[in-house]
Amino acid sequence: MDIQLKRGLLDVCVLSAIKDGESYGYKIIKDLQPCIEMSESTLYTILKRLELSGMLTVRTAEHCGRLRKYYRLTRAGLGRLADFKQEWREMIRIYNFVTQEDTK
Amino acid sequence: MTKEHFLKRLRHCLAGLPSKDVEDRLTFYSEIIDDKMEDGLSEEQAVRGIGSADFIAAQIIRDTPLKDIAKERFKPKEGTRVWIILFLVLGSPIWLSLLIAGFALFVSLYILLWTLIVSVWTVFGSLAVFAAGTAFGGVFFFMSSSPISALAALGMSAFSAGLSILFFYLSLAFSKVGFGFTRWVTYKLKNSIRKKEVA
Numbered sequence: 001m002d003i004q005l006k007r008g009l010l011d012v013c014v015l016s017a018i019k020d021g022e023s024y025g026y027k028i029i030k031d032l033q034p035c036i037e038m039s040e041s042t043l044y045t046i047l048k049r050l051e052l053s054g055m056l057t058v059r060t061a062e063h064c065g066r067l068r069k070y071y072r073l074t075r076a077g078l079g080r081l082a083d084f085k086q087e088w089r090e091m092i093r094i095y096n097f098v099t100q101e102d103t104k
Numbered sequence: 105m106t107k108e109h110f111l112k113r114l115r116h117c118l119a120g121l122p123s124k125d126v127e128d129r130l131t132f133y134s135e136i137i138d139d140k141m142e143d144g145l146s147e148e149q150a151v152r153g154i155g156s157a158d159f160i161a162a163q164i165i166r167d168t169p170l171k172d173i174a175k176e177r178f179k180p181k182e183g184t185r186v187w188i189i190l191f192l193v194l195g196s197p198i199w200l201s202l203l204i205a206g207f208a209l210f211v212s213l214y215i216l217l218w219t220l221i222v223s224v225w226t227v228f229g230s231l232a233v234f235a236a237g238t239a240f241g242g243v244f245f246f247m248s249s250s251p252i253s254a255l256a257a258l259g260m261s262a263f264s265a266g267l268s269i270l271f272f273y274l275s276l277a278f279s280k281v282g283f284g285f286t287r288w289v290t291y292k293l294k295n296s297i298r299k300k301e302v303a
Binding site for chain 1 (some may be wrong): 128129131132133135136138139140142143154155160163164167
């Protein structure tokens with residue numbers, strides 16, 4: 001798979017994992033497992049990139065006597081998810097056209 | 105391997121990377137290990153599930169831009185920066201005047217080089233004009249029935265023409281050196297400016 005395409009898909013997967021409410025690193029990896037296997041290193045890089053681009057915010061809170069970081073989707077992150085869904089509707093139309101040509 | 109060993113090993117492998125980035129990553133992995141243990145895994149299982157610290161560090165280093173590593177490598181310590189500034193200010197009467205003198209010397213030598221080039225071209229031009237002039241003179245003397253004067257003039261013309269050819273090639277060679285040196289200096293200057301912009 002094209003590396004830029006894969007990177008974009010992973011970003012959207014992570015955003016989707018936190019769209020229903022804030023989450024934390026380990027939970028994001030667990031929630032994504034049915035869809036995609038993601039290493040901790042990859043997740044860290046994606047979370048950093050999304051934070052820098054304003055798609056999510058981070059807060060630190062105490063949990064069972066230790067600190068834990070929670071990630072929450074921003075308006076920009078929601079917008080990115082909406083754009084992704086639109087892009088894929090167009091992608092499917094193109095895919096159907098291409099595969100239709102193959103079956104002729 | 106325990107969580108402490110893993111984090112210690114990872115910290116060791118990430119030495120040289122921007123310190124803030126290293127601390128953020130260690131905090132992240134520490135949190136993941138704690139969450140895995142809270143989920144029921146043993147400490148060893150939690151650490152093993154993350155993978156080898158060396159392999160993770162290699163991936164992180166591969167993905168870190170070279171400029172970030174270089175910045176961290178050549179970052180002066182806080183105290184050192186103050187001393188460097190102090191040294192530069194106090195030493196400025198010495199190093200600044202040496203720098204100006206060096207620059208003036210360079211410019212003088214550069215002007216001298218081009219003066220030499222222009223001089224050699226001037227000599228060529230003079231010889232060429234003299235050769236042409238004496239050639240006309242020879243013809244004139246010949247037509248005036250002064251064969252000896254004509255021979256002398258034509259002889260001088262031929263000699264000057266020969267010398268002018270020599271000086272032509274000399275001027276060309278010197279000019280190539282001059283232009284080549286100018287191009288080299290310009291290239292070095294551009295390069296040093298470009299490096300600063302990139303940084």
